[in-house]
Amino acid sequence: MAQTLARPVANLIEILSRLPGVGPKTASRLTFYLLREPNGLAIALAEALAALSAGTVLCERCFNVAEASPCPICADPARDQQQICVVEEPMDVLAVERTDAFHGAYHVLHGALSPIDGIYPEKLKIAELVERVRTSQPAEVILATNPSLEGENTASYIYQQLQATGVPVTRLARGLPVGGDLEYTDEVTLSRALEGRRSM
Amino acid sequence: MAQTLARPVANLIEILSRLPGVGPKTASRLTFYLLREPNGLAIALAEALAALSAGTVLCERCFNVAEASPCPICADPARDQQQICVVEEPMDVLAVERTDAFHGAYHVLHGALSPIDGIYPEKLKIAELVERVRTSQPAEVILATNPSLEGENTASYIYQQLQATGVPVTRLARGLPVGGDLEYTDEVTLSRALEGRRSM
Numbered sequence: 001m002a003q004t005l006a007r008p009v010a011n012l013i014e015i016l017s018r019l020p021g022v023g024p025k026t027a028s029r030l031t032f033y034l035l036r037e038p039n040g041l042a043i044a045l046a047e048a049l050a051a052l053s054a055g056t057v058l059c060e061r062c063f064n065v066a067e068a069s070p071c072p073i074c075a076d077p078a079r080d081q082q083q084i085c086v087v088e089e090p091m092d093v094l095a096v097e098r099t100d101a102f103h104g105a106y107h108v109l110h111g112a113l114s115p116i117d118g119i120y121p122e123k124l125k126i127a128e129l130v131e132r133v134r135t136s137q138p139a140e141v142i143l144a145t146n147p148s149l150e151g152e153n154t155a156s157y158i159y160q161q162l163q164a165t166g167v168p169v170t171r172l173a174r175g176l177p178v179g180g181d182l183e184y185t186d187e188v189t190l191s192r193a194l195e196g197r198r199s200m
Numbered sequence: 201m202a203q204t205l206a207r208p209v210a211n212l213i214e215i216l217s218r219l220p221g222v223g224p225k226t227a228s229r230l231t232f233y234l235l236r237e238p239n240g241l242a243i244a245l246a247e248a249l250a251a252l253s254a255g256t257v258l259c260e261r262c263f264n265v266a267e268a269s270p271c272p273i274c275a276d277p278a279r280d281q282q283q284i285c286v287v288e289e290p291m292d293v294l295a296v297e298r299t300d301a302f303h304g305a306y307h308v309l310h311g312a313l314s315p316i317d318g319i320y321p322e323k324l325k326i327a328e329l330v331e332r333v334r335t336s337q338p339a340e341v342i343l344a345t346n347p348s349l350e351g352e353n354t355a356s357y358i359y360q361q362l363q364a365t366g367v368p369v370t371r372l373a374r375g376l377p378v379g380g381d382l383e384y385t386d387e388v389t390l391s392r393a394l395e396g397r398r399s400m
Contacts, residue, residue: 004272004273004294004297005294006255006256006265006266006267007255007267008248008251008252008254008255008256009252009256009265009290011248011251012245012248012249015244015245015248016245018241019230019233019234019241020229020230020233021226021229028291028294029220029221030219030220031252032265032289032290032291033220034219034249035252035253035256035265035290036310041215041219042249042252042253043250044215045212045215045216045246046246046249046250047246048208048211048212048215049212049234049242049243049245049246049249050243051208051211051212052208052212052235052242053235053242053243054208055207055208056206056208056209056235065206065209065232065235067206067208071204073204090209090232090235091228091229091232093204094204094205094228097204110236
C-alpha cells in the first residue's frame with residue numbers, strides 16, 4: 001500500500017494536510033490536481049510560497065505585513081496618524097480597509113490573548129502599542145479586536161495598559177448586523193444592541 | 201486598498217485561489233496562516249511542490265505516478281500481471297489498493313472521455329492500453345472507471361476497442377453501497393442492484 005504512493009506525492013499530501021481546514025482527503029485531491037495540471041501551477045505556487053517570507057517584512061511601526069518598513073499606510077501623509085485602529089491580524093486590516101470608512105493608521109497585534117493556548121501579552125505586539133501611544137500621543141485608539149471571548153479580553157487588557165497614557169480609547173460598536181433578522185439574532189448580540197441603542 | 205496588501209501576499213492569494221475548491225477567502229486565510237506560521241511550513245510546502253514534478257514520472261507501462269519507471273506495482277513479481285485494472289486517475293489506484301482485494305496490475309487513463317470538455321480518446325492512455333493488452337494478452341481487463349456518465353462512456357469505448365483482442369473484459373459491479381439505506385437509494389442505483397441480483 002505505502003509503496004504505491006511515490007514519496008514526493010505522499011510528502012506533499014502530508015504537508016498540505018497541516019494547513020488549517022485541509023484534511024488528508026482534500027490534501028490528496030489537491031496533490032493529484034497539481035500533478036495533472038499542465039500549466040506549471042505547482043511551480044508557480046512553490047515560487048509564490050518562497051517569495052512570501054523572502055519578500056515581506058513587518059512594518060516597524062504598525063506591524064502589518066508589508067514589502068518595506070514603514071508600510072504604505074504608515075508612510076502615507078494623507079492618512080490620519082492621530083487615529084490608531086488596533087486589530088488582531090493583518091487580514092483584519094484588509095477588512096477595515098474594504099469599508100473605506102477609516103483613514104487612520106493601524107496596529108496589528110498578531111493574535112489575541114488566550115492563556116489556555118499559551119498566548120500571553122508578551123507574545124503579542126501590546127508593549128509596542130503602549131510605547132507607540134505613549135510617545136506619539138494620538139487623538140484616539142480604536143480597539144477593533146474580534147467580538148469573541150479572546151478579542152474582548154485582549155481589548156480590556158489593552159484598555160487597562162493604555163489608561164496611564166490618558167489617550168481616548170474606543171471599541172467597535174456591537175449590535176445587529178446589517179441585513180440580519182431580529183428573530184434569528186442571538187441573545188447576547190441583541191442585548192448589546194439594546195444597551196447601545198441611539199436616539200433617532 | 202490595493203497598496204495595503206504586500207505584492208507577495210496578493211500573489212500567493214491569487215495562485216492559491218486557482219486550486220479547485222479554494223475560493224479567494226480560503227486562499228487569503230491560508231496565506232495569512234502561512235505568514236504567521238513560524239515553523240517554516242511555507243518553505244516546506246514550496247520544496248514539496250518543487251519536488252512533485254521533479255521527483256515523479258509516469259510508469260511507462262501502467263502510467264501511474266511513480267518515482268521510477270516501471271512503478272513498484274508493475275515491477276513486483278508477487279503481483280498478478282495477468283489482471284489489469286483500468287482506472288481514471290492515480291487516486292483511484294490508491295482507492296483500489298486500500299481495499300486489499302486486488303493483487304493485479306493497473307492502467308491509469310488520466311481522465312475519462314468527455315467530448316464536451318474536449319477530452320477525446322487521444323487525450324487518454326487508451327491506445328497504450330489497447331497495445332498493452334494486444335501484446336501481453338492478460339487473463340482479464342477490469343474496467344474500474346467511475347460509475348458516472350463519463351466513466352460509463354469511457355468503459356464502453358474501451359470495451360469496443362478491446363474486443364478484437366479476445367481478452368475477457370469485466371466491469372465493477374453496480375449496486376447498493378454497503379451501509380446504505382434502501383429508502384434513500386436513487387432509482388438508477390436501485391434498478392442496477394435489481395438487475396445484478398445474485399442467488400443467496
